[in-house]
Amino acid sequence: MGRFFLAPCLVLLAVLLLGSGADAQQVIGGSVTVVQGDTAILPCKLRLTDTTEDLTQITWQKRTREKPSNDNFITVGPSQEPRFVRGRDDRFKYIGNFNDKNGTLQLSNVALKDEGSYTCIFTLFPGGTKKTEIPLKVTVPPFTNVKDNLPTLGTEEVLFATCTAAGSRPPAEVRWLTGDLEKKVRTTTNSIQYDNGTTTTVSSLFGVPTSEINGHQVQCVISGDFLTKEISLPFTIQVYFSPTEVNIRLISEDTFECVAAANPRAKYNWSRSDQPLLESAVKVDGAKLQLLSLTSGLNGLYRCEASNAHGSKHSQLYVHVAGTCSAAWTFFGLLVSVNAIGAAVWCFSKSGYFKKRHHLVSKDSKNGTNSQREILREKLTAVESRNG
Numbered sequence: 393m394g395r396f397f398l399a400p401c402l403v404l405l406a407v408l409l410l411g412s413g414a415d416a417q418q419v420i421g422g423s424v425t426v427v428q429g430d431t432a433i434l435p436c437k438l439r440l441t442d443t444t445e446d447l448t449q450i451t452w453q454k455r456t457r458e459k460p461s462n463d464n465f466i467t468v469g470p471s472q473e474p475r476f477v478r479g480r481d482d483r484f485k486y487i488g489n490f491n492d493k494n495g496t497l498q499l500s501n502v503a504l505k506d507e508g509s510y511t512c513i514f515t516l517f518p519g520g521t522k523k524t525e526i527p528l529k530v531t532v533p534p535f536t537n538v539k540d541n542l543p544t545l546g547t548e549e550v551l552f553a554t555c556t557a558a559g560s561r562p563p564a565e566v567r568w569l570t571g572d573l574e575k576k577v578r579t580t581t582n583s584i585q586y587d588n589g590t591t592t593t594v595s596s597l598f599g600v601p602t603s604e605i606n607g608h609q610v611q612c613v614i615s616g617d618f619l620t621k622e623i624s625l626p627f628t629i630q631v632y633f634s635p636t637e638v639n640i641r642l643i644s645e646d647t648f649e650c651v652a653a654a655n656p657r658a659k660y661n662w663s664r665s666d667q668p669l670l671e672s673a674v675k676v677d678g679a680k681l682q683l684l685s686l687t688s689g690l691n692g693l694y695r696c697e698a699s700n701a702h703g704s705k706h707s708q709l710y711v712h713v714a715g716t717c718s719a720a721w722t723f724f725g726l727l728v729s730v731n732a733i734g735a736a737v738w739c740f741s742k743s744g745y746f747k748k749r750h751h752l753v754s755k756d757s758k759n760g761t762n763s764q765r766e767i768l769r770e771k772l773t774a775v776e777s778r779n780g
């Protein structure tokens with residue numbers, strides 16, 4: 393009997409408070425933000441559990457990007473078994489408790505299309521309905537990367553690199569931290585918004601590709617509501633250039649090394665201009681050329697080419713073993729194995745041919761002129777070379 397008297401009062405109360413969130417005050421809900429692919433809990437609970445009214449049904453409605461009309465999609469009765477109204481979607485699971493007037497729903501593997509508003513409705517007898525609306529926001533973290541534009545040495549401003557935060561929701565903020573370089577570089581930022589609500593933001597870093605700027609470290613910082621903390625991507629500005637000077641230097645008594653500044657590092661190739669390198673007489677190991685035996689067969693022009701993806705340059709070395717010394721060579725075999733060049737020089741001086749002198753001639757390979765310069769050395773300690 394009491395119910396019938398109470399009912400008009402409740403209806404009146406509901407009408408009076410309508411528009412001031414009366415339902416929301418009676419139903420515990422909330423707003424939910426979830427990362428795409430994660431699981432969302434849509435909370436819903438009738439606050440007045442001590443009500444004498446009977447709960448007859450819990451209904452869920454949704455209005456999403458995919459389907460903008462507010463439609464019922466799940467109903468739950470006293471049996472606690474949820475019923476899908478328009479097509480099953482097993483990602484939704486009723487995890488509440490009907491007797492407890494808890495309508496909580498779980499949605500797993502959330503997609504962008506699920507974003508929208510979810511309404512949880514309690515149908516009470518005889519009081520009517522109580523509901524709350526739960527906005528569901530879906531965030532998408534971006535794919536991030538820094539792409540080197542491979543600038544080569546120059547005097548005009550060029551693009552150094554681009555930093556991209558692709559497909560995020562909400563849009564990402566992308567910026568460069570350039571420290572000391574602040575006055576020497578410039579940045580621009582652009583973004584594109586896609587139909588599905590994601591945005592790709594690209595920030596570009598420009599500057600003059602000088603050798604001073606080469607090797608400086610900067611950072612691209614990406615931030616947004618989809619992240620609990622910023623993403624920081626370090627980037628080293630690299631200015632690429634082909635081998636500049638190629639120098640051939642003597643690094644031990646019988647070994648020469650070819651050295652060239654280049655970015656990326658140069659690869660070296662030793663060759664002889666008139667004939668192939670004799671495997672038995674010389675040993676090549678990367679930038680190094682080792683003379684294994686000092687015979688006149690080694691005499692000639694050697695060429696070291698330094699190259700990388702941006703170009704190549706070479707330098708030449710003229711090796712001249714004065715006279716033949718085969719008799720003495722055999723004689724001083726033991727010494728030779730210890731100190732080949734020193735022994736050879738000594739051998740020459742003993743036989744009176746050469747007065748402790750050894751010829752090393754470097755040749756300018758740039759313009760092909762044979763401007764040979766002779767360098768006479770007491771002992772073989774250094775070799776000069778010219779750029780090619």
Ligand SMILES: *[C@@H]1O[C@H](CO)[C@@H](O)[C@H](O)[C@H]1NC(C)=O
Nearest residue numbers: 420437487488489494495496
């Ligand atoms: C409703 O049910 C959910 C899922 O079982 C639970 O996490 C939540 O605490 C319940 N709400 C209340 C207010 O009891």
Ligand SMILES: *[C@@H]1O[C@H](CO)[C@@H](O)[C@H](O)[C@H]1NC(C)=O
Nearest residue numbers: 504532559586587588589590
């Ligand atoms: C959104 O659309 C863009 C462009 O069509 C696509 O590359 C991206 O993968 C989409 N993102 C999602 C989460 O569907």
Ligand SMILES: *[C@@H]1O[C@H](CO)[C@@H](O)[C@H](O)[C@H]1NC(C)=O
Nearest residue numbers: 660661662663664665695697
């Ligand atoms: C090294 O240089 C020689 C002569 O220029 C050339 O024939 C050879 O192919 C080069 N080798 C490599 C590995 O580049």
